[in-house]
Amino acid sequence: GAVVSQHPSRVICKSGTSVKIECRSLDFQATTMFWYRQFPKKSLMLMATSNEGSKATYEQGVEKDKFLINHASLTLSTLTVTSAHPEDSSFYICSAREQGSPYGYTFGSGTRLTVV
Amino acid sequence: DAKTTQPTSMDCAEGRAANLPCNHSTISGNEYVYWYRQIHSQGPQYIIHGLKNNETNEMASLIITEDRKSSTLILPHATLRDTAVYYCIVSPPFNTDKLIFGTGTRLQVFP
Numbered sequence: 001g002a003v004v005s006q007h008p009s010r011v012i013c014k015s016g017t018s019v020k021i022e023c024r025s026l027d028f029q030a031t032t033m034f035w036y037r038q039f040p041k042k043s044l045m046l047m048a049t050s051n052e053g054s055k056a057t058y059e060q061g062v063e064k065d066k067f068l069i070n071h072a073s074l075t076l077s078t079l080t081v082t083s084a085h086p087e088d089s090s091f092y093i094c095s096a097r098e099q100g101s102p103y104g105y106t107f108g109s110g111t112r113l114t115v116v
Numbered sequence: 117d118a119k120t121t122q123p124t125s126m127d128c129a130e131g132r133a134a135n136l137p138c139n140h141s142t143i144s145g146n147e148y149v150y151w152y153r154q155i156h157s158q159g160p161q162y163i164i165h166g167l168k169n170n171e172t173n174e175m176a177s178l179i180i181t182e183d184r185k186s187s188t189l190i191l192p193h194a195t196l197r198d199t200a201v202y203y204c205i206v207s208p209p210f211n212t213d214k215l216i217f218g219t220g221t222r223l224q225v226f227p
Binding site: 004006034036043044045046049091093095104105106107108109110112 | 150152154157158159160161162165201203214215216217218219220
């Protein structure tokens with residue numbers, strides 16, 4: 001079945017630095033990918049829709065200058081957390097759907113970001 | 117906003133069937149019911165989906181009421197590894213519309 005690879009699985013960074021998270025569709029092409037964040041014991045919150053070759057669409061309340069999304073190819077989307085602060089510490093998850101497939105979205109394994 | 121309502125938590129004894137309900141009273145005619153689960157600190161995993169007929173696969177069965185306003189996910193023989201948060205989501209099937217998660221049901225399978 002469809003596989004989405006997310007890297008890194010966990011990262012620790014210092015306040016003020018930037019962190020890039022990669023999301024790859026391994027065996028299918030994804031014109032659209034989605035980025036979520038999840039706080040402990042909470043549900044997934046959609047941050048943005050990543051569109052190949054165009055600008056991402058951000059959900060209300062999500063700072064697009066802080067969470068930079070690039071979808072440069074049909075198999076790769078990246079999320080860069082810029083000037084990270086401790087409150088950005090969270091679990092970030094990407095997802096994608098193989099075009100034409102009715103079988104739902106495939107999710108990456110998530111990235112645990114800790115900002116110290 | 118999520119268009120589904122699920123109980124916050126449920127318990128199930130290992131080896132017994134786990135029946136997880138979901139209310140989706142405002143479901144549209146072209147929307148499918150999808151079930152995902154999320155084991156602690158992992159990405160959500162697709163389980164099953166259906167439109168109006170009951171569905172079964174190697175993981176679970178999905179029972180959808182005739183009026184499609186509610187459904188039940190059945191794990192026939194729950195194991196400890198089925199402990200997870202289960203999400204019921206309604207969505208059209210063949211597009212790339214965003215998937216909105218509700219609060220889900222935290223299923224605890226105990227020995």
